[in-house]
Amino acid sequence: MLELRRLRLLAEFARRGSIAATAASLGYTPSAVSQQLAALEREARLPLLDRTARSAELTDAGRRLAARAEEILTLVEAAETELSAQADTPMGRVVVTAFPTAAVALAPALAQSLGDHPGLTFVLRQTRPGDGVRQVQNGEVDIALIDDWTGKVPDQSPAVLEFFHLRRxxxxxxxxxxxxxxxxxxxxxxxxxxxxxxxxxxxxxxxxxxxxxxxxxxxxxxxxxxxxxxxxxxxxxxxxxxxxxxxxxxxxxxxxxxxxxxxxxxxxLAREVYAVTRKASVRRPSVAVTLRAVHAAARDAEPARPVPDPPPEPPSAAGPSGGA
Missing domain, CATH: 3.40.190.10 (Periplasmic binding protein-like II)
Incomplete structure (x- = not known):
């Protein structure tokens, strides 16, 4: 039987293209990734990677299984969501990652709001630019707060993700x-x-x-x-x-x-701020209540209030033209 954790590794390898990048992305050593992928090959009874001394790439069977792995992992998460949605009370651990200014600005409101749910364990981490979307896609975190200066991130991201606009x-x-x-x-x-x-x-x-x-x-x-x-x-x-x-x-x-x-x-010049989660997670009570808290915190955050601009200067009155 194929092991889910190894399928997640294979899917990440398909995205990253190398064992070293896969290891860095998931926080493993390259040797641990290589060993787990070799174990997956034994489970599949087919070679999934074509290895050379310096690189590795997916075989045809590896590419097919990587595509199926994405589907399988999404279905598993959807099943978990349906089960947890049967209970109205948010419970368990929800992990949110945020770019630093959002983490500092929103943390007090989030802690106060989510403190009303004693069965919920809330974790807020800071992340570097560009990492949030990847962490959500990989299942490392449940929600990421990201900033986008380009206006293109939602359109260029995988279809399994859901973006919620928070503020400009x-x-x-x-x-x-x-x-x-x-x-x-x-x-x-x-x-x-x-x-x-x-x-x-x-x-x-x-x-x-x-x-x-x-x-x-x-x-x-x-x-x-x-x-x-x-x-x-x-x-x-x-x-x-x-x-x-x-x-x-x-x-x-x-x-x-x-x-x-x-x-x-x-x-x-401005950035758009989004909350990102996997579509299969949106209905989980713990994720849903956290998303509502994030929306409220972003809406109520008091950004800097600029000093008012001076009123426009009135046009100078034109004096009478003199004549001699």
């Missing part, structure tokens, strides 16, 4: 409270900030890419920001008067003293 999170300008732009009477003009000490996340981070797109609009040579890991580290440096930055508004939901937040004129 715009990019805002953050300056020290002692900065001239903390005065709401002063308009924000990006070109006047070209020579300011900008700070941003390291290259490759989605928020850094958004900041670079913003800085492309300041005119002249694009400022080169100082780099720091973690948006909360950057915000703490801004609060100390060391520089300025632009971050998604939700990054300030936990509260940051010593900074002023301004709307960026004519800036459409």
């Amino acid at each position: 999170d715009p990019l805002v300008l953050v300056v020290p409270s002692s900065h001239r732009l903390s005065d709401p009477r002063r308009p924000v003009r990006l070109h006047e900030l070209r020579d300011e000490p900008w700070m941003a996340a390291p290259p490759g981070e989605p928020s850094r890419q958004a900041v670079e797109r913003l800085l492309d609009t300041v005119g002249g040579a694009r400022p080169v920001p100082w780099e720091f890991e973690g948006l909360h580290t950057i915000l703490s440096l801004v609060a100390r008067g060391i520089g300025i930055t632009a971050v998604p508004a939700l990054a300030l939901a936990a509260g940051d003293q010593g900074v002023a937040v301004r709307r960026i004129p004519e800036c459409a």
Whole structure:
């Protein structure tokens, strides 16, 4: 009989394309993955991988079984969901992973809301960009909170996943409270900030890419920001008067003293925030109640409130033309 855990490994190998990548994805050693796949071959009584000294790829039988493995794992989860749905009380362990700013912003509301369900064990983990969708697809977590700056992630993801839109999170300008732009009477003009000490996340981070797109609009040579890991580290440096930055508004939901937040004129840069789960999990009481709590927490989270823009200056009155 084919063992489910080994089928999950085969399905992940089909997605990743190598034993090393499969091991890294699931937290195993390459040797453990290789041994389990060899055991699956013995169960199937067919070679599933064509191995060489440096690589391995699926045989025709391996590809067919990997496709069936996805179907089998989805059916097993659907059966578990139907059984658990018979009980109205959410019970058991539900694991949520989130990008860091969402984890910090939403954790208090989630803990308070889900604390009303004593039979539920709630686990919230932080994850790196791009990992959440994969973790849900692999069954490592039940729900992932992800951010998408491209507007394409839901359309490019596997059909077994369900996406729930939580909110739009715009990019805002953050300056020290002692900065001239903390005065709401002063308009924000990006070109006047070209020579300011900008700070941003390291290259490759989605928020850094958004900041670079913003800085492309300041005119002249694009400022080169100082780099720091973690948006909360950057915000703490801004609060100390060391520089300025632009971050998604939700990054300030936990509260940051010593900074002023301004709307960026004519800036459409924003990320969409989603909750992702497997379609077969949506009806599980533990997942359903957690999704409702996530929706409520995202809706009620108080992102940074930008200092109001100054009122537009009235047009200057045209004086009478003089004549001689």
